[in-house]
Amino acid sequence: MNFFKGQEELELTEGNIVKPLIYLSLPIVVTNLMQTAYNLADTFWLGQYSTEALAAISFGFPMVFLLISLGMGLSVAGSVLVAQHTGADETEQAEYAASQTVSFAFIASVILGAVGYPFVRPFLDFLGASPEVLPGATAYMQVIALGLPFMFGFFVFISLMRGAGDTITPMFVMGGTVVLNVILDPFLINGWNIGPLAVPELGIEGAAIATVFSRSVAMLVGLAIMLAGNRGIQINLEDMRPDFEYLRKILQIGIPASIEGTGRALSINALLIIVGLFPTTVVAAYGIGTRVFSVIFLPAIAVARGVETMTGQNIGAGKYDRAAKANYVAAKGLFVVLALAGVLIFLIPTPIVAVFTNDPEVLAEGATFLRYVALSFGFIGIMRAFTGGLRGAGKTMVAAVISIVTLAGIRLPVAYVASQFRLQIPFVPTDAIFGVRGIWIAFFISNVSGAIIAYLWFSQDTWRDGDVRGTPSQGAVDSDDGDAAISDD
Template identity: 55%
Template structure:
């Protein structure tokens, strides 16, 4: 059996969950468990970089703390297009309009790649100036800029895979992206120490090695993901004849995706502005902030995964005319996640110092990182509930509501609290701002969703975002 035939057998399963009828828990778990694994694997990129760079040098560890939020800021604009594509695919599939789903997926691939190319090239020339605004030590800025320039030029490979994951998720297939992500992470984990430290024939590249490892591993799996979608073995299919940019459809993607982009950009911007406050303190505090946010990103992965699963279930059920089923999926996911993550958060406070010590041996960093967890970890469940309902808003096409929640929680609440509290009680005030923002965000998200305004967000049937014609181009 050839490699091509073997791969085709892996990805040609005909069984897929019915998201629009029957029970809620089973299809939600089917969507969300692979997403949890995928997001864990995604975070493994950041953990591997943090782990190896922490052993390479404190300057590099602090630099990656600055680089990670800026990376997310660069890709967030283009990420909005992938979210828009995922929502449209979900609603069209729920409405039984497969041709429109394929057309939406193909156009999303085209405009997302174009957007990431523009952002990547533009980002290459401005990253150092942006990093300098944070007020970090010159050595830290120089190291972070080196990482960011490489990452910016390879942004199309990084983002291209995110598009693949989003479109497959909109169709209801989360298993295939999980398998591809495993390949990608394995390549990155193997290359990281080889390129950072210089092992055997590999040169010692330091922080640049972490960037090259990420770009190469993303590029390999992007090629595999595109092959799967062109072949149509699993999930939504893209077609060569439908990749020609359709400016009218692109504008519709932008209209739906801009709030999602703004959501991601606002969250990234709030983290970057928070770094301005963090940078007022010592390098160990900056390093502790980087470690703390990495731990936070791992532990709340179920929140992100269930939010994405709820987004797909909401989208398909709204498209199918089942808003009550969509509401039930949101409610069940929010309650389950609140209970689970609150328990995990309380457990994390009991092992805070050993947990931080996994990433560093510096006593000052361990102490500051443990304090971060004492304040933030008990609110993990609140963060999870907020993110579930944000997924519900996005799935219904109300991406502006999800963006507004992010702005409220992390812009209107967290930043002022961090600034005032840090001036009054030091770094502890920054950690306190996370807990306050999680509480406010969760309360507002629940109250807003229960108003039911999202029930009017059926994009697949109201004609606002349909494909240009009923007879979309086909390769068949």
């Protein structure tokens, strides 16, 4: 059985819901797994290099997320527009949307990198990086800031191809470049000196160079594919001249998505300030835990992106009930899969953490972190599914509100209060003192709360007016039940 269906074999607006969703999402899982391998390779080799280097990348990763999140709204907007135009069989409009997205994404990433570079050290210092960690984290982030256009360019390629329903091509492109990164990491981090061939020991800076170089190769390959137009979506040089009138449409969708990504990134960075109040071993354990989560949550992220595409294409085709069904099916499936994964992690956390470190204190705290959060994994799947559907419907502001409320409104205050203060809890005979455990508890509470909020919001059906193409959809018929689809307001 071929589990990887090409774009021409997928029908997202007709027939069965589950099969096309799986075929669309599975390559995204593989792509994201390989993308996560960048971070895991860095974490592994830097963990062998020193605990300080491991802690440094724990500070660096949230800032990478912040820089990318500031510009990610453009790629989300491009994906939604391409999906809805594709679903409506509007090929020229889809290509124009993709071409404009590439142009403005490149401009935005250059500006973000240039503006972010001088603020790297002050920002990391503000986050609470210790004197022994700050130099390494700064060196890592300065390289990333300079390479941001290359890193962000590949994310845009993935998003646009996904909007057109092609998730296979990005998977293969990522496969080649991740191998390149894994090969480069140990040589650039530890150095290499054999005969006339010598590579200096660059430490954490070497990990950043390997990542940027590998992703720059991926970006160039992705641009070549889109210019050729043989797979997924095509971009045209004549359509890439910046159209600032069209930019308004992109920003209407993209700004809320950037707010979501930035709010998520700022919340992670703010949480790191709280984590930084504890010893370096706790910071390192936090870094390992979040990277483990990045692997475990791959199915949720992939299915959410698949739902985003299916929702967008079905809304473009006027099939709103089919779009809704895709969301509910995805939420149920992800809950089951991630809940089972959570039970497994809960039972055997220590061997997982041991892959990244042999420091006994980091090992113990990392295992505790995983055990506290693991049983909430299923709820992450529910939230991701529904927020993906909301983005596909063009309701990027709603998805942003859900994310920010969950992370900034629930996780942050719970983490700070529970880790820093004595708490009077009913039926507990004495004041509870959680310490760092309070941070881990906050993850559990916010994950469950986010799922409930996302489900309640999606079930209100306010997303059904989310046709963002700017073309009338009055009178479109949903073939699932024959009822007239809700018109575009």
